Amino acid sequence: MDRASEAERGEPHVTELDPRAALSRLHVVIYDWDIASDRLIWGANASETLADFSPAALSSGAGYAELVSADSLTSRYQAIHELSPDIGDEGAPYRARYRLALSAGGFCAVEDFGRCSFDARGRPVRAHGIVRLLTDEASPLFAEGREDRRAFNRALEARLAAARPGEDAFAVLVIGLENLAELNRRYGYEAADQAIEVVGRRLAGNVRAIDTVAHCVGGRFAALLSATGEEQLAVAARRLAQRASEEAAPTSAGALRVTLRIGAAIAPRHGRSACRLLQRAEEAFELAAGEPRRFAIYAPGQALSEARRRESAIADEIIAALNQRRIVAAYQPVVAARDGRVVFHEALLRVRQEDGEIVGPEVVVPVAEKLGLIAQLDQRVFELALDRLVAEPELSVSVNVSVLTLRSPGWVERVAAALGARPGTASRLIVEIVETLALEPVEEVERLFQQLKTLGVRIAMDDFGAGHTSFR
Secondary structure, three states: OOHHHHHHOOOOOOOOOOHHHHHHHOOEEEEEEEOOOOEEEEOOOHHHHOOOOOOOHHHEHHHHHHHEOOOOOOOHHHHHHOOOOOOOOOOEEEEEEEEEEOOOOOEEEEEEEEEEEEOOOOOEEEEEEEEEEOOOOOOOOOHHHHHHHHHHHHHHHHHHHHOOOOOOOEEEEEEEEOOHHHHHHHHOHHHHHHHHHHHHHHHHOOOOOOOEEEEEEOOEEEEEEOOOOHHHHHHHHHHHHHHHHOOOEEEOOEEEOOOEEEEEEEEOOOOOOHHHHHHHHHHHHHHHHHOOOOEEEOOHHHHHHHHHHHHHHHHHHHHHHHHOOOEEEEEEEEEOOOOOOEEEEEEEEEEEOOOOOEEOHHHHHHHHHHHOOHHHHHHHHHHHHHHHHHHOOOOOEEEEEOHHHHOOOOHHHHHHHHHHOOOOOHHHEEEEEEHHHHHOOHHHHHHHHHHHHHOOOEEEEEOOOOOEEEEO
16 A cells, blocks of 8 residues: 555554654653662663763763762752652652763753662662753753742842841741652652642742742742741741642642741841841751741751751761761762863762762761861772772872861871772872861971872862862
8 A cells, every 4th residue: 555545545654663763853861770780771872862971971870970060959869869668669750950061071951750669678779761961051950940049149139238237127038848759759740840830829929029939949939028027927927838838739640738838037137148048047947847837937046056956966977977888989070171071080078878868078077077077087088089090090089188187197197008008099199188278387288298299199279169279
């Protein structure tokens, strides 16, 4: 039968579809990640769709994680390890949006979603998913939320500039969906996102014209309210939460109930910058978890007490992680600005908690330095970096070293012993030292530097983002 006769009879013409070509046109590639062995297997079109990324990095979960940009809000690893193992036979759904480093320099936004299965002990063992490259610059991946936050910060700074000295002028609120994780798990990310959109519209529709609501990230919003007195603010915040959540949110999965929590800071009493006010509203948001009405206003005494409790818990976790070998390193590629070539990888401290969640240095390091645990953490990351150098002879790695670690008795001797046990690694190792070392006595600085250089390592001063000064 020819095409003409098919058309005359009203039958559709069917041709064989090339799945590989179709996936490539959609900038989509499937993958299978065996988490136990860390082996990462990609679909047949990976060579075309992922041609702009390092092939070596794509072969393992650890290598792939190194491509994730530092400014990404989440990652595949984080999304999977935040899942609940209490699931059915189909596995738990996950989704993450982040940016990947391109081989030629720059980054590409991606959407990553799939399902993860767990073993009998509740540990993730296998993930099947899809990565979609978001080639459209107008993609809402980061831009929408980022622009919303920027506009909010501008409005906040403008209100601060107009505030009269000594008078409370307005309040900053952080509003979040408390049951977002449950909505994601039970109804899927699409339905949860729809619920977030509904809540956002309701919040924006229930504030005064001079006030502002912005979507920050995930299920988190920020708001400016003209209420200033604590009693007036409490009433206004509870009314806002009630109007945004009293009716179930219509979604593709049905009408979903949401619960909200609110933390508040009063300006300029609790801060004279957008950053400080949002930080203190976030602190109040955390405190609100223990309040019956899920609302709290920043109070310095409460925040300090809570901070001490968190500090003690973090210290206990650091000690346990050291004893149980749960200190790990993430390797971030550092590229040359001129040609985008990867010059070396930076070993970054991570703590894997017992539930699998990863905690970064911004939480751990301040407590470790304060309580004298930083030298043990630095030593562990140093050992992990050396093991990586042994396994990959072409690799160069930098490790961050605290001033306290550098000056601790016997540290240089331990470095020498570790390098001696791993021949050929010293020349590919960079020790990065924070710039506050310059405040130390010059003679001691020179002595420590000379001892390290004698071992064959390179020394760099990490000056908090302005580049690296190398001392050879």
